Amino acid sequence: MVIDKGLGLSETHDMLALGADYFDILKISFGTAALYPLEQLRAKIRAARSHGITVCPGGTLLEIAVLQNRLSQFLSRVAGLGFDAIEVSDGTIRMSAAQRGAVITAVLDAGFDVISEVGKKDPTQYLPPAEVVDRLKFDLDYGARLVIVEARESGKGVGIFTGDGSVKEAELESIITGLDRPEAVMWEAPLKNQQAYLILRLGVNVNLGNVPPSDIYALEALRLGLRADTLKVTVPSETPFALEGGDRV
Numbered sequence: 001m002v003i004d005k006g007l008g009l010s011e012t013h014d015m016l017a018l019g020a021d022y023f024d025i026l027k028i029s030f031g032t033a034a035l036y037p038l039e040q041l042r043a044k045i046r047a048a049r050s051h052g053i054t055v056c057p058g059g060t061l062l063e064i065a066v067l068q069n070r071l072s073q074f075l076s077r078v079a080g081l082g083f084d085a086i087e088v089s090d091g092t093i094r095m096s097a098a099q100r101g102a103v104i105t106a107v108l109d110a111g112f113d114v115i116s117e118v119g120k121k122d123p124t125q126y127l128p129p130a131e132v133v134d135r136l137k138f139d140l141d142y143g144a145r146l147v148i149v150e151a152r153e154s155g156k157g158v159g160i161f162t163g164d165g166s167v168k169e170a171e172l173e174s175i176i177t178g179l180d181r182p183e184a185v186m187w188e189a190p191l192k193n194q195q196a197y198l199i200l201r202l203g204v205n206v207n208l209g210n211v212p213p214s215d216i217y218a219l220e221a222l223r224l225g226l227r228a229d230t231l232k233v234t235v236p237s238e239t240p241f242a243l244e245g246g247d248r249v
Helices: 009-022 038-050 060-068 071-081 099-107 129-142 170-180 190-201 213-224
Strands: 001-003 026-028 056-057 086-087 115-118 148-150 183-190 208-209
Touching: 001 009, 001 213, 009 038, 009 213, 026 038, 038 056, 038 190, 056 060, 056 115, 060 099, 060 183, 071 099, 086 099, 099 115, 099 129, 099 190, 115 129, 129 148, 129 170, 170 190, 170 208, 190 213
Parallel strands: 001 026, 026 056, 086 115, 115 148, 148 183, 183 208
Antiparallel strands: none
């Protein structure tokens, strides 16, 4: 998942021309979708979806809609803009389990894919691994396509990461151990050390989120072993690696 914090339309087209084969979801971050000129936003969404990429607004907008009791109006509005998925989160507000389930159901009934998010943005609101696992399973049972483990766009001091962005290995292992469907979990991991660690631990196809547009190629290189961090683990020692055009390295 690539996080878009304000790309212009030309930048979006460039990103898609070069990188559309390497990511599946584009998130228009935070509440920034409310700031775009409408035709620019619609054009951006159309462009991404024409490449088979799912587009969702940041969960902040849904949280505002829930807070103001305007969920149905919100869903109608974003449908008209062309979004095909909604991020369901409670990173800032409070939602009971019953309310969260009802929100997921309403989003699904409105025809969207649900990409939910588990975790709080405030580092002082700590969720222990067992609770993270319970919430991941809850959302998947309600029909979420993917569930994101919160780490914010900084990747520091939230979720499975320490204040300097290092991985809390014991917490990660506790979450992994409790997962029934690891392929349906996405880990927000905007920093290279986090991406490399998760690729080495969970495999080259691990779902990673909050990737900056400028890092699409860098991350794909990590997945393919085209960077020192993962080369020895992901590249076979005897099988030639084909570059486009038939070249070999």
